[in-house]
Amino acid sequence: MLHLPVLITDLGLILAAAGITTLLFKKIKQPLVLGYILAGLLVGPHINFIPTVTDNESIHIWAEIGVIFLLFSLGLEFSFKKLVKVGGSASITAIVEVVCMLLIGFVAGKAMGWKTMDSIFLGGILSVSSTTIIIRAFEELGVKHKKFAGLVFGVLIVEDLVAILLLVLLSTLAVSQQFAGAEMFFSILKLLFFLILWFIGGIFLVPTFLKATKKLMNDETMLIVSIALCLLMVLLAVKVGFSPALGAFIMGSILAETTQAEKIEHLTKSVKDLFAAIFFVSVGMLIDPGILIDYAVPILIITIATVLGKFLSSGLGALLSGQPLKTSVQTGMSLAQIGEFSFIIATLGLTLKVTSDFLYPIAVAVSAITTFTTPYLIKASEPFYLFLERTLPKSWVAAINRYSSSTAGITTMSDWKTLLKSYTFNTIIHSVILIAIIFLGSRYLHPFITKNLINGNKGIIISLIISLIFMAPFLWALAIRRIERKAHSHLWLNKKYTRGPLIALEVLRVALAIFAVCFLIFQFYNTWVAMVIALILIVSGMIIFSRKLQAFYDRLEHRFLYNLNAREEQNKQPEILPWDTHLTELTIAPESALVGKSLIELAVREKYGVNIALIERGNMMIPTPGRDERLYPNDKVMLIGTDDQLAAVGELFKGTNNDNQESAFPKKDMTLQKIVINASSPVFAQTIRESGIREKTQGLVVGIERNGIRILNPDSDLVFENEDIVWIVGNNKKIPDLLKKV
Template sequence: MHADLIGLGGIVLLAGLLARFGRRYGFPTVPCYMLVGILLGPGTPGPVLVEHPEDLALLASLGLVLLLFHLGVEFPAEQVLGSGRRLFIAAGVYIGLNVSAGLALGFALGWGTSEALVIAGALGISSSAIATKLLIELRRLTNAETPIILGIIVIEDMFLAFYLALLSPVLNDSGSTADFVVDLLVSFGFLVLLFALARWGARAISLLLDSREDELLAILMVGLVVLVAGIALEVGVSEAIGALMIGLVVSRTTLKERVEQLVLPLRDVFAAIFFVSFGLTIDVNDLGAVALPVAIAAVVTLVTNMTAGIVTARLFGFNQRAATNIGLTVLGRGEFSLILATLAIAAGLDERMGPFVALYVLVLAIAAPLLAAQSKHFTWCVPDRLLRSRWQYVRAETMSTSCIHQDQMEITETDVDVCQQCVDEGGTWVQLRLCMKCGLVACCDDSPARHSRAHYQDEHHPVIQSLEPGADWQYCYVDEILVREPLGRSRTTS
């Protein structure tokens, strides 16, 4: 017992230290936790802190349950349903491309149908934690494409619930077709029951959990989550889907904000144990056998993500920079891929599934932050003809939804079609810009005299508008960004 406690404490402490070190260089925590588990587990030569990974099975399961429960509590159902048709199309394209590519790769590997379905899910669902973290660290929260990225992530989470319900009877190895159909109906019936509970039973759940003391609320909450997860397992549905759905129920109660605050530290601690425990099950000798399939999977994911980014940018009228931002920000894979791999291992599928998903997650968790940070260098891959953007002249920039100088956009039209200063000086210009504060028409930065910028430096009028036909984009000299109204609002400029 003492040795077990020392091993658990030591490996969790080292995982936290490595994650803290990784955060300094912009790396997500999930691969750090996995790496510690791999390096200090029984499958790697050298020191072993936890000899028997199965000893942590219950704690790891609790981490999985709390991870999915917190996701359900945070799920913004109203925001998703009110996001409009284009967002659902964009998310459908993203999920469809990645899942289809994953399924094709899974069948090409020849590991089995069940394995192909797990690979499809692992390749198809991005890491919301990694994507959100990248948006914050890269300071892109005000970019025009950011609400779309967040919307895609949320719809992915919704898709995860249905995919887990579909996968459960497959992993349970239903015998005949009739047994499979029965198991599938049970899985979706359980989903419908919990959806109904979320719709009409939130008040009852609120009364069950309500307590003025945070200690008692936390105890009641954990008890309910674990109970529902256990019932889900009993009826042939994974504990993950049970936890996710009861989280959706709690999200509709008046206790939502308190529960979010209470479950967050519990989720972080036990989720770390879950990822470490997954790493402990990986034998480094098995990684070489899956290196080529992982390399192919990573390239396929990069291609499908970039394709989905271009389609999304075209749907919303974004430019090349926004297209690459979308595709590369949601490139990372993490917690959900590992959850699927854990379910596959528990179901006794091909032993290569664990090493494959582990190495795949590690590769993309490292590649995603590096590529997303350099997204501007990938804009040359996106030809103008693929997009309908009106901002092609400044294709290396992205658009902001919250320029603080929009109150100075007073003039949007003019009959002037020359740069008068260039005319007076006998010079020429390339393109014309309209000062939206005073209405001055002057030449652009590609022109020899750059009168528009000189006007800004003299008068400090921040926002200009292009006067080129079909290119009515606006640019803020102060913020150095393109300006666009928030999504869903009509533009006031012509």
């Protein structure tokens, strides 16, 4: 008798329960995540009236795979360039929110008498909003085109990165069991070091690899390669002491910068959905209903703290960043929930055995409640803003408006700011690369050479020379390369008293390069004489080969920037953001009344006050289209206008206009029919064109059989004769009335 492994039975049970609950939640129009959690509760060990999962250990492995793919998909939507572009408003809002919620969570936990570690993890759980829930709510409510939605998406991008940082910090804190400032500082430095290194290396290598293998890639191989890259980065992250989730997120964010990002996201979506479902089911399996009853009051307190705390902190952050009161209120009420990252942080506490058993189900319960409240809060945000505007003192509202207007104009940078920003960026990037080369040379290259090729002093010299060759272009860029020539020359020529600081900056750059070389040599030799001799030779070599190093470095930089900007160049769109208007993208539905009409016929500017900035049609971009340009199904149109203007014109794009019945007859009514013509038929002795079949029956004559001869796709001038057998595709309710009438 064949034996079925327990893992397969458990997996079948999980997916069956998930399938049933998700169908139910689809029917009642609720987030699928809650359906998965309910499924986990039903098949978990705490409810016994239906079959339950028995091999919990294997399910936890599946769930960890789910976390990996969930973070990989979040990385694909993240993109480091998006983080740079979100600007100060989103960054300030996110930082204020995270800091405030960390404090609120910690204080709430301590006030309820919880342990310090439970309170710290509660702060982490409450600090991150749910990207999945917010995007779904925005789509259902049709507010993605509104101005505040752009700010919310920017905040979510920053929060994703903060959540990764929190995972690292909480892991360090959980292992040390105490707040060690030095250890935390080094953990942050280590994280930043590897983030920069992986991003630079990934952007340089991965897009180049995908481009070189593009002709060999079909959907199957692209899927396999994408998952392989994800898991390789997971292995690398674990190897250096980080969580698998961090590695998956980093590889996703690297692939997000490639021209294949949309295709990879589409191909991996099914894999992510499967394993993410298992993860969320495993979340539900850990919930004990008894704990939820016992901790009903803490759940209520934490829910109120989450909604009020996130509304106030996000709204305050948006106000401080210079956003108007309306945008700040709408942003704060949109972010008032917790979600998938909160589950991951709660799971981390359980895995490391540093949090109490009740914290996890409480976090899930709060997430479920705030998921239900989120759409209602978003809908209520504008009325609540109007209430605040009427209630608050007029002087307060005027002061907020003045502050928002004044901060909106602060965009210029002085020469000093420009120069210092570039020097800092240059120093950090090249220092990270040089440190990585030094450690690779001393920890891996040298042992390999001495073990497999040449031992002794010769092996050391060869290892040192190879390391220095790899370091040379980056040493040149760190110490000698000219940065921001225009700003530098302005400061040097126009203000003599700035020459001292400029010379000091150049000396600092050279000193850092010399230190990097000394640090490398010290890994192999600890005598000062050897170090001085080697240093003299290296400096001389860099001066002699300066031009070649510059040319080689320029090629490296060009390749990196090409890979970094390839996706943006492919989908390049103009940025037009005047006054209180903003840019949004709408897709023309095939049934929309806009299809086939020219811009002059539509007159959207005259009727709605909206301007069309760009039309994207497949791979073709039409910036500032002319008046005679026509719109076609699935065109992506970039519109610029206010929230109200965009909302009004948005209905046209959806194709909800059903004024005539002809556009709405069921697809099943379109059939292929055989009709026999006789002398009493209305179309007898008429040409196909004269008969009006196309106009009256929405039909098309595809074939005629006459005297045993078949005519495929007959000409429209062909005359119908007696006993013609006509094959016609059209509306089966109208064809008989026209052709069979006697």
